[in-house]
Amino acid sequence: MSNEQSKWRSALKRFRKGFRRLKRTGRFLWETNIPRLAMLLLVVMFVGATMVGVIEHTTGARDQFGSLSDAVWWALVTISTVGYGDKVPVTGWGRILTGVLIFTGMGCVSILTATIASVMTARRIKEGRGLEQINFKGHTVICGWNRNVERVIEGIIQGTAQEMGVVLINEKPEEVINEMMFKFRDTDIKYVRGDFVQESVLRRANLSEAHAAIILAEDREGQQGSADDRTILATLTIKSIEPEVKVCAELLDAENEQHLRRADANEVITSGAFSGFLLANAAVAPGVTRAVQELLTHDLGNKFWCTHIPSQYVDRPFGELSAYFRKKHQAILIGLVREEGGMGLDDILTDDYSSIDQFIREQFDEAGENVGKDVGGRIHLTVNPNDEAPIGEQDQAIIIAQQRIES
Numbered sequence: 001m002s003n004e005q006s007k008w009r010s011a012l013k014r015f016r017k018g019f020r021r022l023k024r025t026g027r028f029l030w031e032t033n034i035p036r037l038a039m040l041l042l043v044v045m046f047v048g049a050t051m052v053g054v055i056e057h058t059t060g061a062r063d064q065f066g067s068l069s070d071a072v073w074w075a076l077v078t079i080s081t082v083g084y085g086d087k088v089p090v091t092g093w094g095r096i097l098t099g100v101l102i103f104t105g106m107g108c109v110s111i112l113t114a115t116i117a118s119v120m121t122a123r124r125i126k127e128g129r130g131l132e133q134i135n136f137k138g139h140t141v142i143c144g145w146n147r148n149v150e151r152v153i154e155g156i157i158q159g160t161a162q163e164m165g166v167v168l169i170n171e172k173p174e175e176v177i178n179e180m181m182f183k184f185r186d187t188d189i190k191y192v193r194g195d196f197v198q199e200s201v202l203r204r205a206n207l208s209e210a211h212a213a214i215i216l217a218e219d220r221e222g223q224q225g226s227a228d229d230r231t232i233l234a235t236l237t238i239k240s241i242e243p244e245v246k247v248c249a250e251l252l253d254a255e256n257e258q259h260l261r262r263a264d265a266n267e268v269i270t271s272g273a274f275s276g277f278l279l280a281n282a283a284v285a286p287g288v289t290r291a292v293q294e295l296l297t298h299d300l301g302n303k304f305w306c307t308h309i310p311s312q313y314v315d316r317p318f319g320e321l322s323a324y325f326r327k328k329h330q331a332i333l334i335g336l337v338r339e340e341g342g343m344g345l346d347d348i349l350t351d352d353y354s355s356i357d358q359f360i361r362e363q364f365d366e367a368g369e370n371v372g373k374d375v376g377g378r379i380h381l382t383v384n385p386n387d388e389a390p391i392g393e394q395d396q397a398i399i400i401a402q403q404r405i406e407s
Helices: 003-030 034-059 068-079 092-128 149-159 174-183 199-204 224-241 254-262 275-284 286-295 318-329 355-366
Strands: 140-143 166-170 189-193 212-215 246-251 267-270 303-308 332-344 374-383 396-401
Touching (some): 034 068, 034 092, 068 092, 149 174, 174 189, 199 224, 212 224, 224 246, 246 254
Parallel strands (some): 140 212, 166 189
Antiparallel strands (some): 332 374
16 A cells, blocks of 8 residues: 555545544534524524514614515624624614613523533543443444553454444543553544443443454453453353344453353453463474464564455355465465354353353343343354365455455
């Protein structure tokens, strides 16, 4: 991508962000008393213009108040205290009504402007403190905070073809949040203050309209079990609010993965799970370690991407699709992934019906969810299949490339 294209894309991104902010501001103002005050001001202006216009037109300055539009223009200039002086009432009653209109209009204008200022200030304060209701749709919710949060946000920005809003849910100090939001000031990012295991906090982040939720493992003073327990509980809460939201969770202890799977997490990542592999290969095969680091780092060379497959390659062999990506995009096709049909809650509970199974079922029952319905999907991944393997209609391609391939 050239520098010129990058500049245009950045400018378009800022324009879209500004337009969305303006739209949300308009919606917010409509929910306050501001429309009523504005309507009152218009009524005062039109009533005053009509009365003074009729009096002046019939008994006085007919040349200045020749039509209703002249009277409305005069009332607008008078109420706004601009006072051009191009139209002036000359009759006694006209001047008396003008005085009434001036004081009434100034009062309405003062109340309106003060209300707008107070509403906007209150909203700004609530946003800064993470107490505002989020109106994003199709966004990603990041629950919790650890040293990887900045890389997670970078990955969301670079890994999506269209701009996606990000909502942070945590209890970090305001100065820490403000610093993070300043780093990503060109991204639609919002903050919700609170405990991410609480349903009210998740709903404030508009979870029901979210695309995905990422739960970060918070290592609080070495309380590893407590962090994983919170991750499992948060997953249960999220799935009870909106089963279709994709949940990607991080664990500190790999032994807790089975419980998180039962809670229907779509993706589970164990912190430090690949450290042993990387350290071993750093000693015996350093090239492998460098390659993995490049593929897993956002700002270095090639990366992993998931992209749609052109419709003309459906039902055709894997080898042909591989040649297509290599020839047209200089990309390496390494596998196929698809999300299979959903599964019911009974499918993820164990046969012995342990206490954690009982807890999971109770959570869904309390949320009013039907435990028999589909609550998620299974991700089926095939790495390096045979060249003759057919491409399915629901398949997506996992590739290695320097930049995203627009579908």
